[in-house]
Amino acid sequence: MENEFDIDGLVDTENGVISRELFVNRDLFDRELDRVFARAWLLVGHEGLVPNPDDYFVSRMGKDSVILTRNRQGEILVLLNSCPHRGMKVCRYDQGNAPVFTCPYHGWSFSTNRERVDSPGALVGVPRFEEGYSGQLDREKWGLPRCPNVVNYKGSIWASWDPDAPAFEDYLGDMKLYLDTALDHRDGTPGGSEILGGVQKWRVRCNWKTVSENFAGDLYHEVSHISANLAEIGMTKGKGRREALPLRYAIGFDGLGHGGLGFPPSYEERPFEPGLYGDPEIDDYFRDIHAARVRNLGDRLRVGIVVGTIFPNMSFHADQPRSLLFAHPVSATEVELWRMYLVDADAPQSVKNMLRQYYLRYSGPGGMTEADDIENWTSVTTASEGAIARRYGFNYQLGLGKEQPVEGLRGAVQSGHYSEGNARIYYRRWAQFMKGDSWADMMPGRSDDR
Numbered sequence: 001m002e003n004e005f006d007i008d009g010l011v012d013t014e015n016g017v018i019s020r021e022l023f024v025n026r027d028l029f030d031r032e033l034d035r036v037f038a039r040a041w042l043l044v045g046h047e048g049l050v051p052n053p054d055d056y057f058v059s060r061m062g063k064d065s066v067i068l069t070r071n072r073q074g075e076i077l078v079l080l081n082s083c084p085h086r087g088m089k090v091c092r093y094d095q096g097n098a099p100v101f102t103c104p105y106h107g108w109s110f111s112t113n114r115e116r117v118d119s120p121g122a123l124v125g126v127p128r129f130e131e132g133y134s135g136q137l138d139r140e141k142w143g144l145p146r147c148p149n150v151v152n153y154k155g156s157i158w159a160s161w162d163p164d165a166p167a168f169e170d171y172l173g174d175m176k177l178y179l180d181t182a183l184d185h186r187d188g189t190p191g192g193s194e195i196l197g198g199v200q201k202w203r204v205r206c207n208w209k210t211v212s213e214n215f216a217g218d219l220y221h222e223v224s225h226i227s228a229n230l231a232e233i234g235m236t237k238g239k240g241r242r243e244a245l246p247l248r249y250a251i252g253f254d255g256l257g258h259g260g261l262g263f264p265p266s267y268e269e270r271p272f273e274p275g276l277y278g279d280p281e282i283d284d285y286f287r288d289i290h291a292a293r294v295r296n297l298g299d300r301l302r303v304g305i306v307v308g309t310i311f312p313n314m315s316f317h318a319d320q321p322r323s324l325l326f327a328h329p330v331s332a333t334e335v336e337l338w339r340m341y342l343v344d345a346d347a348p349q350s351v352k353n354m355l356r357q358y359y360l361r362y363s364g365p366g367g368m369t370e371a372d373d374i375e376n377w378t379s380v381t382t383a384s385e386g387a388i389a390r391r392y393g394f395n396y397q398l399g400l401g402k403e404q405p406v407e408g409l410r411g412a413v414q415s416g417h418y419s420e421g422n423a424r425i426y427y428r429r430w431a432q433f434m435k436g437d438s439w440a441d442m443m444p445g446r447s448d449d450r
């Protein structure tokens, strides 16, 4: 069934009106799986989830279950977690260690290492092989499909199923500088972060884009978090959600779809604002790490960001709490959220403990701000599913026409502190994917040498 959609009619970013169909329509959702999730670069995990040979972590790309694993040759692989024989999940655990996955249904087995086969994921064991298949099956063809593009970017693992996908760094563009803020060490050196604890997973009855759009730059919904601001959930357990911050700008990357609430590039570090943690070791840590950051970054360009989204469904917090969020699509009206929390690997245990408690007060299903938004997003969805409600588009006119280029960042625009400019950019990108535009049209000017 090829149900044609008038995508431009659904997404009118010139006038700032977006159809509610994007958030409730099942046919549109099915098309997203094919046109967005089977093409875009998606976050699949973090190297810290698979530190040792044969470690695996079961992740998702769209609705496809995938196995992220590190083999004995040190390669990081992403394999489809669906048996080529009849589709059974070959791995039914969340995480573990195994060199071979044996399908529980009829017993086919697949090796991730190159010791037994040339191609990781190939079929290595078949019950009744001689008797049933005369000892002949193409072991590569009937192996687990392997994702062709996998990148380890400062510990975060990304993948795309599209063999023609642009290089990951081209896909990120200058949004990379903002993502770095989440992934780098607090002292400004590249990488150096680890995952604190496990991965939190929970489901929300709303469309996946509702979440990604919010984290792309919705400062306007601050009224929702008044109760969290009044409670003492800040890092130092003072009033407020986080330590004092200047007002942020919605900075978006038109033509790429990414955006966040951050600060324009600058050559100077923001001044250190000491918080009192009631623990000298923690106080010293934050003072020292700030001094090291000023030293390490010197007069280099730096950016700051609080929260952002990489198109289509990865969001991050970068300025305490620090975390990576996946918004996995489940249905047109349900999303599965996974959050991983980051911390400097060499931070003292007292700092890690303090941050763990703070992150959980703030984020995740039990965190105060995330709980506010879960309530918002669920109600947005149930109140938009009715036949009448679906006739009325949503208003995305905040800051419309105020977009200005951001000096020092390719393709970036900002339109004030309170703006839906990033959401408009996000849905323009979504429309390009949904119309099936070619990469050549979607990435003008990218270098073709990969």
Ligand code: FES
Pocket (backbone or CB within 6 Å): 083, 084, 085, 086, 087, 088, 103, 104, 105, 106, 107, 108
């Ligand atoms: S479904 Fe996996 S062996 Fe049959």
Ligand SMILES: [Fe+2]
Pocket (backbone or CB within 6 Å): 221, 225, 369, 373
């Ligand atoms: Fe929020």
